[in-house]
Amino acid sequence: MTLDDLRVFVAVCRAGSLSSVARELGCTQSAVSQHVKRLEGETGVVLLERQPRGVVPTQAGRVLETAAAEGISGLDLAVRQLRDLLDGESGYVRVATGATTVRHFMSEAVVAYRRRHPRVNLEFRTVSSGRGSLDALADGTLDLAWITLGPPVRGIEQRPVVELPWVLAVRADDPLAERPCIDAADLAGVRLIRLPPNSASAAHLDAACAESGVRFAQDTSVADWDTALLLAELGVGRAVVPALPGLAVPGSGDLRLLPVPALRPLPVGWAVRRWDALSPPARAFADLVESCRRG
Known part of the structure; x- marks a missing residue:
């Protein structure tokens, strides 16, 4: 059992795929598999379960993955600290x-x-x-x-x-654009551009709206706040986003950013x-x- 065996095994558990780890390391899938087989031979247990699409750790594999990841992290940290002391x-x-x-x-x-x-x-x-x-x-x-x-x-x-307060981003010609701020109730039923539902910021926004008794419909989904702001500026839809540093409130040009003070800020x-x-x-x-x- 070597440190390389453990590093490769942890990488496979994280990726769920032998082939993707092989591509990342620039070696063959067989070489990656040999690392896992060596660990299975020395531990005497099956560590990975093969599935139609990739692999998942067995119960024993999860135990080894957790211990190996913690040990590798500690070693890497120690090496970095030694280098910092030297350099x-x-x-x-x-x-x-x-x-x-x-x-x-x-x-x-x-x-x-x-x-x-x-x-x-x-x-x-x-x-x-x-x-x-x-x-x-x-x-x-x-x-x-x-x-x-x-x-x-x-x-x-x-x-x-x-902590970032929430704002409603709308195009300048939107009916809501002239309001000084937006009440949470005004968001009820509004179709919004939003981040993917599984993102932490989207979950926080859902919880903040729920506290105010508000639910809104989803429209276009984007991967980041800047894209949501761009689509709102183009008139594709409205977006509730954090008041990012560097953005003026209530906004200028074709975009208006209207504060929604009732929503709990995003930490x-x-x-x-x-x-x-x-x-x-x-x-x-x-x-x-x-x-x-x-x-």
């Missing part, structure tokens, strides 16, 4: 985020950080979901994740940075595996983003 200001910071987050929450901090820490590599990685970000933090693939904050997650620490911020174990470069970046947002 001082060099190293890298791996952040789960997307273009919308960088544009609205981090642009100022990224410029300032690059000026202050020119030898540190910043790596921004797009992760398809908040759950994916938390998994990547747990297994040590990422250092920081900018997320919509939610319920406590075992093994993950969350730090709130800012966003950092998620990490352990704050006290962050590398100095990662902690400096997180603190700088937080300082820029609160300043």
Whole structure:
């Protein structure tokens, strides 16, 4: 049983596919399978169950995956910390985020950080979901994740940075555009452009509306807030979105952003595996983003 065996096994459990891990590692599917077979031979149990579309860990496989992921994460963290102690200001910071987050929450901090820490590599990685970000933090693939904050997650620490009020985005010629603000009741029955229902921000919005006794219909679904704003500006529909930094309220030009003060604001911020174990470069970046947002 080697560290490589365990790394490959964890990757297969996360991906649910031998072939996708093989492509990622640049090797054959047979080579990936050999890592798993070696672990099964040494443990004496079946670790993966083959299904028509990929593989899933067995009960024994889930036990090994959890232990291996925690162990690998701890080793990777120790190696990074040793490198930081040796190199001082060099190293890298791996952040789960997307273009919308960088544009609205981090642009100022990224410029300032690059000026202050020119030898540190910043790596921004797009992760398809908040759950994916938390998994990547747990297994040590990422250092920081900018997320919509939610319920406590075992093994993950969350730090709130800012609360975003909700606004209704409409085109300037929309009948609602001249209102100074929107009451939550005005959203009842309105067909809205919205984020995918399984996203954390969409779940928060649903809960906030439910608190006000409001339900609205779905229309076009988009992957990010900027796309929702663009479609609203084009007159494709209306969108309830957070008041992102850098956007004027109530809005100008072809787009109007009307406050919806009755809805509970959206909390966003950092998620990490352990704050006290962050590398100095990662902690400096997180603190700088937080300082820029609160300043």
